[in-house]
Amino acid sequence: MRLWRVVQNEWMKLVRRRRLAVVVALALCLVGMFALGEHHERQIYSRVPTQAEVSADWRASAQANLRAAEAQLRLLKDSSANSAGAAQTLAELQQNVQEDRYRLARDVAPLSPNLLDGWSETSQFVGVATKTFIPLLVVILVGDMVAGEMTQGTIKLLVVRPVRRRTLLLGKWLVSAASAAALSFLLCFAFLGVALAIDGPQGAMQPEWLNIHVRFFTQPGALQATPVAVYNHAVVWPMWQAFLLQSALVAGAMVAVASIAFTCSVLFPSAMVSTSAAMGSIIIGFVVSAMARGQSWVRMLFTTHLSLYGDLAGGTSFTIGSPVTLAQGVAVLLAWTAVLLAASFLRFGRQDILNA
Amino acid sequence: MNVEHEGSVHVLQLFDVSKRIGGREIVRQLNMSVRAGEVYGFLGPNGAGKTTTIRMIVGLIRPTRGAIRVCGHDVERDPVNAKRHLGAIVENPEMYGYLTGRQNLLHYARLAGVDHIEARIERVAKRVGLEDRIDEKVKRYSLGMRQRLGVAQALIADPKLLVLDEPTNGLDPAGIREFRELVRALAAEGLAVFVSSHLLSEVEQMCDRVAVLQQGRVIAEASVAELRARAGSLLLRVSRWDEAASWLRARGFDVEGKDGRLVVARLDDARVASLLRDLVAAGFDVYEAARTGGLEQSFLALTGAESGGDTR
Numbered sequence A: 001m002r003l004w005r006v007v008q009n010e011w012m013k014l015v016r017r018r019r020l021a022v023v024v025a026l027a028l029c030l031v032g033m034f035a036l037g038e039h040h041e042r043q044i045y046s047r048v049p050t051q052a053e054v055s056a057d058w059r060a061s062a063q064a065n066l067r068a069a070e071a072q073l074r075l076l077k078d079s080s081a082n083s084a085g086a087a088q089t090l091a092e093l094q095q096n097v098q099e100d101r102y103r104l105a106r107d108v109a110p111l112s113p114n115l116l117d118g119w120s121e122t123s124q125f126v127g128v129a130t131k132t133f134i135p136l137l138v139v140i141l142v143g144d145m146v147a148g149e150m151t152q153g154t155i156k157l158l159v160v161r162p163v164r165r166r167t168l169l170l171g172k173w174l175v176s177a178a179s180a181a182a183l184s185f186l187l188c189f190a191f192l193g194v195a196l197a198i199d200g201p202q203g204a205m206q207p208e209w210l211n212i213h214v215r216f217f218t219q220p221g222a223l224q225a226t227p228v229a230v231y232n233h234a235v236v237w238p239m240w241q242a243f244l245l246q247s248a249l250v251a252g253a254m255v256a257v258a259s260i261a262f263t264c265s266v267l268f269p270s271a272m273v274s275t276s277a278a279m280g281s282i283i284i285g286f287v288v289s290a291m292a293r294g295q296s297w298v299r300m301l302f303t304t305h306l307s308l309y310g311d312l313a314g315g316t317s318f319t320i321g322s323p324v325t326l327a328q329g330v331a332v333l334l335a336w337t338a339v340l341l342a343a344s345f346l347r348f349g350r351q352d353i354l355n356a
Numbered sequence B: 001m002n003v004e005h006e007g008s009v010h011v012l013q014l015f016d017v018s019k020r021i022g023g024r025e026i027v028r029q030l031n032m033s034v035r036a037g038e039v040y041g042f043l044g045p046n047g048a049g050k051t052t053t054i055r056m057i058v059g060l061i062r063p064t065r066g067a068i069r070v071c072g073h074d075v076e077r078d079p080v081n082a083k084r085h086l087g088a089i090v091e092n093p094e095m096y097g098y099l100t101g102r103q104n105l106l107h108y109a110r111l112a113g114v115d116h117i118e119a120r121i122e123r124v125a126k127r128v129g130l131e132d133r134i135d136e137k138v139k140r141y142s143l144g145m146r147q148r149l150g151v152a153q154a155l156i157a158d159p160k161l162l163v164l165d166e167p168t169n170g171l172d173p174a175g176i177r178e179f180r181e182l183v184r185a186l187a188a189e190g191l192a193v194f195v196s197s198h199l200l201s202e203v204e205q206m207c208d209r210v211a212v213l214q215q216g217r218v219i220a221e222a223s224v225a226e227l228r229a230r231a232g233s234l235l236l237r238v239s240r241w242d243e244a245a246s247w248l249r250a251r252g253f254d255v256e257g258k259d260g261r262l263v264v265a266r267l268d269d270a271r272v273a274s275l276l277r278d279l280v281a282a283g284f285d286v287y288e289a290a291r292t293g294g295l296e297q298s299f300l301a302l303t304g305a306e307s308g309g310d311t312r
């Protein structure tokens, strides 16, 4: 009951602060940038000479391909893939089989090669944005949730109310998490809307591979292990469904980012310092996880898993040079969130509010 | 000990409250109690520890030792019940400038668990004289209006105890008078008011009882009426003033005369009455008689030479 009232209050303050307007303006800039990029790419595509259209009887060729690939797979079955090359061959065959089966079962023709696919363009852009721009927007939005009230001195008239400090803090966190999730989810769909408006609606049913594992092969003479995507447990989803999942995962990862920013806002009493600290930790984490490629501890950084969809679709494993799964990514983000939130509740619960 | 019973008499109680910050004892062994309907002044120079004490009362900081009870509920162990009866202004009442006055009050009313919030907001806004401007953004309020809104938020939950930290800072004389009248009216309705100040005159005009804080210790506590009656000077304008002066001196009064005015020092109520009676009986005409500096002098007597200074 009290918690609900705290949430109502925090929501009222969040939507009326100037910070929200700044975040929305920045988000619109971002959407505009993406739109410009798409428009540019479309113009390039339109200059490329028209390639052969997809033939009407794509089913026949798909069936032929499928039969050939299945036969080859049966031959390979006995020899285990213990080199990068063999694993690569096996993976390509498996991928072909899965694609053709998907297309034939759902009657999904391949896209014409000189058409841009707005769905996959958006999916790729969101994969990058969720590690870079979107966390920064989230930090700007909630990075002074508590520190702002400390700086302004309004925390005093909040703490003198008949509400426990932990209830106040929980309400504030709930609003931060919900607004971060809502912001990122809506932003994903703003990107999609722009891309579909520019490129056209085709591509919603195209196949998208999920649950791809990545194996690393160390070869004599090679400095780095060679990553190979393994399709043994892969599932194929229509693009629109995968995009929904991706947006939800972005929202989830942004809840973790919001929690980090929130903790900074509890630990640092100045709004400026707390926002900068949160932003700094995300940028530094991002740089570290890019530089320490191949080290297994990189998996433990939260910045590694900001694109949870990449954990699921194999992209993250390639980026960091060691295998990760979605479950690991979620566990890492949850662990960071839990530890940091525990620290903020401990701190805020017993802190002397002297300087506000 | 029956806590509930005690709580009904004493709205605010401090037991041996001390606060140490960074190895320095800011506040030492405070023992105070405030009854319902009483305005309790907390007088001390800047840096004496008034704000620190008030922060402990409202639960912003914890006492290093000792306990504080509001309506019988311990502020540390049972903060929700203790603060249910509490309204406060700590230093400046900072509010959300990007919200309107009404939204600010709505915000605090929700946290205080007020029923019929709309009606309550109307009532407190009217009470502090802010009803016309309540829908404007607080960042456009003047200092005086902010102070009023500060009082309004303190009253929002219909508290039994009002804790005010130097509430008249920054108000003009008219504002101060208005504020004083509001505090007296609230006390008449049965509220207990705990108000800090560094001005003796303010405490004298507003409070029933006063505690004097000096370097973190309460060095004196007394009722204001008692202090006022205890000692002071009498200012007189009489006929034949030089003659009257020697007449009074002959009777052992401490008199100074200048330009037709006499100042008789160190008198309590009884001696003032007898002096006036005798003066008239001796055939002098009394045009004017006024008591001055009563509180101040009793104060100096009470607190010894170390006080004074800033507390005047």
Ligand SMILES: Nc1ncnc2c1ncn2[C@@H]1O[C@H](COP(=O)(O)OP(=O)(O)O)[C@@H](O)[C@H]1O
Residues within 6 Å of the ligand: A354, A355, B021, B022, B026, B044, B045, B046, B047, B048, B049, B050, B051, B052, B053
């Ligand atoms: N955050 C703090 N850290 C250390 N000492 C402080 C702090 N705040 C106030 N003090 C000290 O506590 C003493 C009392 O301050 P305060 O309660 O604000 O006095 P008052 O309100 O009576 O002017 C002062 O000497 C001040 O220096």
Ligand SMILES: [Mg+2]
Residues within 6 Å of the ligand: B050, B051, B165, B166
């Ligand atoms: Mg003070």
